[in-house]
Amino acid sequence: MQRYFLENKAIVNNQIIIDGNDYHHIKNVMRMVKGEKVYICLNEETYIASLNSFFDDYILFDILDKVGFNPEMFAEVTIAHGLVRREKKEEVLRRIVELGANKYIPVNMARSVVKPCSDENKLERQKKIIKEASEQSHRNKLMEVCAPISMKELINLSKDYDLSLFAYEESGRSNDFSLKDKLREFRKNNKKNILVLVGPEGGFTNEEVKLLCASGFFSVGLGPRILRTETAPLYVMAAISYELEMGD
């Protein structure tokens, strides 16, 4: 069953309208007819709705039921990621949506080999990837993707988080158990949001490590092997899911 993510819409008298791109998709791509059912994701809830009727530029749906099951993580996880090439970034976006991430922030770091770019077409493409991955993994909200920011801006942002970590490759080589320690502490104290920074291909400079540590970030290792910059965010997300979503 097709899944549509709506924003700025409301259910009125158990009915809801769909317009814009989704209208086109339902009418011309899916060629749906009256009575066909879809999932509608709205305000972090998922509803089952049935097509009532077509109008000139919108479609009216009847809400039939609410899906009780919530696939979202109780913790909101933001992955901040040193700027990497487009293919790597898209690969990461796709996977961390499946793994439950809440936000992705590209960060312009000293060893990033690509330059920050806020090309609207690219952002649109990324949003499409996120939408598809969200449908695929049956999420009921869309992960947010931000325009690139500087390290300084990231450090300012980190003040809004209960826990800020950075995945430092030197940590992992020497029996570093801090990821587990930090996540358990987070869980025990019923905290709400986590920020994890993963470096670009070349990793962190000494200055960046010092700056992060001085700004309240904790260094964590991701096991004894060296992970690529596009694998590290997946490890982080899986570890957080395993720690927080699978019982004590």
Next chain:
Amino acid sequence: MQRYFLENKAIVNNQIIIDGNDYHHIKNVMRMVKGEKVYICLNEETYIASLNSFFDDYILFDILDKVGFNPEMFAEVTIAHGLVRREKKEEVLRRIVELGANKYIPVNMARSVVKPCSDENKLERQKKIIKEASEQSHRNKLMEVCAPISMKELINLSKDYDLSLFAYEESGRSNDFSLKDKLREFRKNNKKNILVLVGPEGGFTNEEVKLLCASGFFSVGLGPRILRTETAPLYVMAAISYELEMGD
């Protein structure tokens, strides 16, 4: 520093010879000269070696030191995976090598959309991917990749494992904590090897689920979201690393 994985070779009087493809790579690609250093991985140890001299079809290296740090997981993890398309398979190979897997076995399952194929060229290509990923992640042994087998053969094979799991999407939807339970039990009892089966795109048939349960496999969920067939093995590997490699 370049890393070479040698098989069927021995260190004699603190020297070792490199021939074949690696000989070509050192001489013609890297254009190394006397005195240059490389890592040599042999029998799950990593050595630092220095180029001594070139001969007609081999190169002699002096062993200088052994690397004390061992990046390998103490548990040997085999990922069995319903047959999937080449690109997905290669993506999984690359990532699970980084995440520490020991073996990859493709399995011909009811809902696999591709047919088993044991094309030698493809196997060579896969071995190359594994070698590159092993170098990248600083492992000291190469993950094994097998030719496709049947479900019946997999079940026979599973008798050699201390723990056999299958990642069943229906499990994850209903607060299934069995992955954590099983891994903790495994750890507590100092077991050695784990087999995890991940289904193809279409998942498992009811018959397959019954057969697996009757054959000593345990069903485990991978969190409340639906993961793609190429993401599930990464979740499994990260969870195993997190549970077994990061302290109690």
